[in-house]
Amino acid sequence: MDASTPARFNADPRSLFEASGSAGKLAVFAVRLDTFPVDADIRVYYIGTNDAAALTGLRRSLLTEFSELPISGEYLHRDCFDVTRRYGKDTLLMIDRWGTDRLPTFFALKGAMDAWLAKASFLPNNLADRLLQGLADLLPEALPKRILAHREAFEHHLIMKIPGHMAGEVEQALNRNVGPNSWFLFDAEEGKKAMLHRFAAAGAAIRYAAVHGLQRENVLALDIALRRNDAEWFEQLPAEIDRHIEKKLYYGHFLCHVLHQDYIVKPGTDVKRLKEMMLERLDARGAEYPAEHNVGHIYRAKPALAEHYRSRDPTNSFNPGIGKTSRNRFYRETCQCGDGTQSSADKAMVCN
Numbered sequence: 001m002d003a004s005t006p007a008r009f010n011a012d013p014r015s016l017f018e019a020s021g022s023a024g025k026l027a028v029f030a031v032r033l034d035t036f037p038v039d040a041d042i043r044v045y046y047i048g049t050n051d052a053a054a055l056t057g058l059r060r061s062l063l064t065e066f067s068e069l070p071i072s073g074e075y076l077h078r079d080c081f082d083v084t085r086r087y088g089k090d091t092l093l094m095i096d097r098w099g100t101d102r103l104p105t106f107f108a109l110k111g112a113m114d115a116w117l118a119k120a121s122f123l124p125n126n127l128a129d130r131l132l133q134g135l136a137d138l139l140p141e142a143l144p145k146r147i148l149a150h151r152e153a154f155e156h157h158l159i160m161k162i163p164g165h166m167a168g169e170v171e172q173a174l175n176r177n178v179g180p181n182s183w184f185l186f187d188a189e190e191g192k193k194a195m196l197h198r199f200a201a202a203g204a205a206i207r208y209a210a211v212h213g214l215q216r217e218n219v220l221a222l223d224i225a226l227r228r229n230d231a232e233w234f235e236q237l238p239a240e241i242d243r244h245i246e247k248k249l250y251y252g253h254f255l256c257h258v259l260h261q262d263y264i265v266k267p268g269t270d271v272k273r274l275k276e277m278m279l280e281r282l283d284a285r286g287a288e289y290p291a292e293h294n295v296g297h298i299y300r301a302k303p304a305l306a307e308h309y310r311s312r313d314p315t316n317s318f319n320p321g322i323g324k325t326s327r328n329r330f331y332r333e334t335c336q337c338g339d340g341t342q343s344s345a346d347k348a349m350v351c352n
Contacts, residue, residue, distance in 0.1 A: 001064055006225035007256045009288035011295070013304040018312075021305065023294040024319035025312040041164030042071065044191035046147060047174065047183040048154030052234040055156055058177040059255060066169060071161040074198045075254035078155045080262075081197075083249055085143060085151075087207040088200030090136035095196055129210035143197060144190045154182065156234075158254060159194050201251045205262040208247065218265045220275055224282060225291035226257040233257060241277055244269040258291045300324040 006012075015021060019028045049055060055075075062070055076084075094106070113128045124130065141148075150157065162170050174183045186194060205219045226233055235250070246266050252259035265271050282289055295301050301309065301323025309323060310316075310331060321327040 001060055001228055003228045004286060005227060006258075006286075006288045006291070007228050008258065009225035009291045010293070011288065011302055011305040016304060016308040021308055022312050023296075023309070023322060025309045025322065026318065039071070039163045043162050043164050043167050043170075044186040044194070045160045045162070045170070045174065045183050046150060046186060046190075046194060047158040047160060047178055048150040048156065049178045049182055050155045052156055053231070054178045054182075055158060055254065056231050056233065058158075058173060061173045061177060062170070063255060065173070066166065068163065068166060070166070070170070070255065071163065072159075073161075073253070073255040074159040074195070075250070075252050075259070076157040076159070076198055076201060077248075077250040078151060078157065079247065080201055080204070080249040080251050081151050081157060083208055083247060084197060084201040084204040086137070087133065087211070088197070088204040089139065089142050090132055091200040091203060092142050092193070092196045093136075093139060095199070096142075096192065125213065126210035129207055133207060133211045142193065144193055146184060146190060147194055147197075150184075159198055161191075198251065201249065202260070205247070205249050205264055208264060214264070214267065217271055218267065218269075220263040220265055220271060220278075222261045222263075222278065222282075222289060223252075223291045223293055224259050224261060225288040226259065227286045228257060230257065230285070230287075233259070235261065241274065241281075244274055295323040297321055297324070 008015075010021060010023070019026055022028075047055075047058070059073075062073070095103070110128055110132075114126075117123055117127045160170075174180075205221065206216070208214075209216065209219050235248075237245070237248075244266055245263050247264035249262040249264075250259060252261075265274060279289070290299060295305070306323055306325050309325060313319075314330070316326065316329055316331050325331065326333055
């Protein structure tokens with residue numbers, strides 16, 4: 001809790017081993033098996049506060065005072081709550097009714113429809129998203145009344161899931177840190193809807209941008225591992241950054257200080273430069289990014305991670321270029337020669 005380092009992030013050198021952290025540089029054939037029994041008695045609490053420091057105190061209490069950890073603690077800011085309530089509504093209702101098994105089929109059909117509609121230049125952009133959103137707006141409210149009442153009263157929201165035998169001591173911690181009127185115990189239906197609402201937050205920014213005629217480039221999504229001892233976890237952006245942002249969506253895994261921060265950027269903004277400014281701020285805070293997603297072809301892999309890629313895939317056959325590493329066979333560097341041509345050379349060599 002007092003360490004000035006993040007608890008978990010994908011490029012952590014301590015965890016780069018064989019398939020772990022390979023990020024597409026290794027083919028894995030595996031069978032997934034259950035490794036521990038499912039808790040028979042699970043309690044889900046909804047916690048609200050207008051004081052971010054109160055959640056900081058609660059987090060410290062939960063992680064240091066008890067002999068057992070909570071199952072999960074999912075954070076949602078009120079602005080994210082509002083955007084998800086509207087633009088993630090159809091996702092929530094669909095999963096609630098049909099489960100997750102049909103999601104791949106649904107997204108495949110939507111992708112095919114998007115491709116077909118894109119061929120008709122006379123149709124508006126993102127027509128499928130607009131139609132789905134129009135349908136969602138006609139559907140009844142998806143969230144229970146008690147959750148909506150907490151939205152009205154509180155800025156910061158935490159959904160906490162614990163084993164039933166921890167209920168007594170956890171409720172005492174809630175009363176000490178956020179107060180007895182700031183939390184309640186879900187019934188089964190409320191708990192399910194709250195978790196689905198949190199799940200739907202991940203796609204809400206994309207739907208918002210599509211419906212409002214923005215490009216995907218106008219959605220800047222960061223997932224960040226904050227320092228374990230970072231008490232100022234709730235972001236306060238300076239004016240030179242904040243003025244370029246239309247919506248800020250904050251949500252994440254609060255107990256391990258991994259936050260997803262999605263920004264809907266105003267049209268006309270230099271998104272690349274804005275991102276650079278944000279990452280500079282995160283570097284100064286000692287944060288790591290991306291926390292859960294891989295570096296892909298967007299971020300530069302740090303030296304330990306780049307070396308891990310080379311050790312897993314020495315010929316550079318799988319996913320070349322990931323982490324902005326070389327795209328050439330055996331990781332040879334492309335360099336500019338004296339005659340103006342490009343050649344592929346080993347990193348240690350110098351072009352003549």
